[in-house]
Amino acid sequence: MKTIISLKDVEEMIRQGSDLSALTNGALLTPSARDLLRDWEEGSLKQRPGLAVKPGANLTAIAPAAAAPSIHAGSSQTELEAYFRSAACEELKRQICAMGQRLWQREYVDGNGGNLAIRVGDGVALCTPTLVSKGFMKPEDLCLVDFTGKQLLGSKPRTSEILMHLQIMQRQPKAVASVHCHPPHATAFAVAGVQPPTCMIPEFEVFCAVAIAPYRTPGTPEMGQLVAELVGEHNTILMANHGVVTWSHNNVEEAYWRMEIIEAYCRTLLVASQLGKPLKTFTPDQMQDLLKIKQNLGFVDPRYRLKECELCDNDEWRPGVVCAAPQPPAGGVAPGADPHPEAEAVVQAITNQIMARLGKSL
Ligand SMILES: [Zn+2]
Numbered sequence: 001m002k003t004i005i006s007l008k009d010v011e012e013m014i015r016q017g018s019d020l021s022a023l024t025n026g027a028l029l030t031p032s033a034r035d036l037l038r039d040w041e042e043g044s045l046k047q048r049p050g051l052a053v054k055p056g057a058n059l060t061a062i063a064p065a066a067a068a069p070s071i072h073a074g075s076s077q078t079e080l081e082a083y084f085r086s087a088a089c090e091e092l093k094r095q096i097c098a099m100g101q102r103l104w105q106r107e108y109v110d111g112n113g114g115n116l117a118i119r120v121g122d123g124v125a126l127c128t129p130t131l132v133s134k135g136f137m138k139p140e141d142l143c144l145v146d147f148t149g150k151q152l153l154g155s156k157p158r159t160s161e162i163l164m165h166l167q168i169m170q171r172q173p174k175a176v177a178s179v180h181c182h183p184p185h186a187t188a189f190a191v192a193g194v195q196p197p198t199c200m201i202p203e204f205e206v207f208c209a210v211a212i213a214p215y216r217t218p219g220t221p222e223m224g225q226l227v228a229e230l231v232g233e234h235n236t237i238l239m240a241n242h243g244v245v246t247w248s249h250n251n252v253e254e255a256y257w258r259m260e261i262i263e264a265y266c267r268t269l270l271v272a273s274q275l276g277k278p279l280k281t282f283t284p285d286q287m288q289d290l291l292k293i294k295q296n297l298g299f300v301d302p303r304y305r306l307k308e309c310e311l312c313d314n315d316e317w318r319p320g321v322v323c324a325a326p327q328p329p330a331g332g333v334a335p336g337a338d339p340h341p342e343a344e345a346v347v348q349a350i351t352n353q354i355m356a357r358l359g360k361s362l
Pocket of ligand 1: 114181218243
């Protein structure tokens with residue numbers, strides 16, 4: 001018997017119809033495994049996707065004493081240290097490192113960019129350090145912070161962008177974990193300020209609910225504030241001229257999946273929009289079906305209160321490349337004449353501005 005029981009272990013036991021009393025009293029459960037057992041006990045397990053349930057397992061043998069020591073912002077240094085070294089915390093550190101590796105492998109982070117956080121107690125979070133590539137973090141690099149951003153434990157300084165994660169968790173009590181990175185295609189939408197159109201791919205509709213937050217300097221309370229204002233009904237925030245942040249009410253891997261889904265969706269849209277055909281969308285009732293699935297999974301979405309006919313409004317979406325240069329006047333251009341005198345004037349004006357700025361900064 002393994003000493004740490006993970007979510008996957010419990011799911012497997014439920015699938016097999018195993019008697020869960022086989023878990024010894026001394027077993028340590030990860031927070032997500034504990035949540036699953038609680039759902040099971042409360043009879044709400046059927047809401048979890050892809051988990052065929054065989055009822056009848058006896059959970060009473062899982063003693064509360066097996067749970068990780070619980071901490072809060074006012075816990076003593078000794079309590080915090082005991083938690084930080086506990087098997088449950090080590091498991092969460094391992095999960096953060098694993099997700100960091102996946103972000104790096106998929107090229108969603110550049111340099112030392114990106115950061116991850118998990119709520120581990122009332123007013124306390126585990127997070128990534130600053131100035132370490134997310135692809136090469138070790139569990140001992142991670143930091144424990146309170147919700148003001150003050151570092152409680154960890155040998156490396158915490159990420160400079162932690163305030164945004166903490167503000168998300170404060171504003172959205174369901175948020176257990178959050179992931180921030182710079183995936184190129186989704187970030188392209190954030191740079192252009194274009195809300196990705198909807199009603200085209202089921203995975204995206206079910207897992208993501210997207211909003212765009214205006215640009216502020218990374219790491220400032222203003223940036224976190226603007227993101228936090230959107231997390232009541234959105235779980236995927238495009239940060240203008242910066243990147244993307246996602247949150248999950250389940251675990252850090254789900255917040256990571258959300259990142260894969262928004263990035264793949266934006267990439268697909270950019271490719272599809274070059275095919276020269278209008279993009280096909282779901283019918284309103286097909287969309288309504290997806291929203292029902294989404295609601296059952298407990299994911300937020302502002303469209304639950306919309307009528308069917310309002311669901312697929314993509315007015316903002318203008319796919320394709322448009323040439324912005326003015327057309328030559330009717331009747332053609334005289335040989336040797338500039339075909340785009342207005343365009344030339346614009347280029348000259350921009351050049352003058354750049355030269356003026358350079359002059360100031362020299
Ligand atoms: Zn960033």
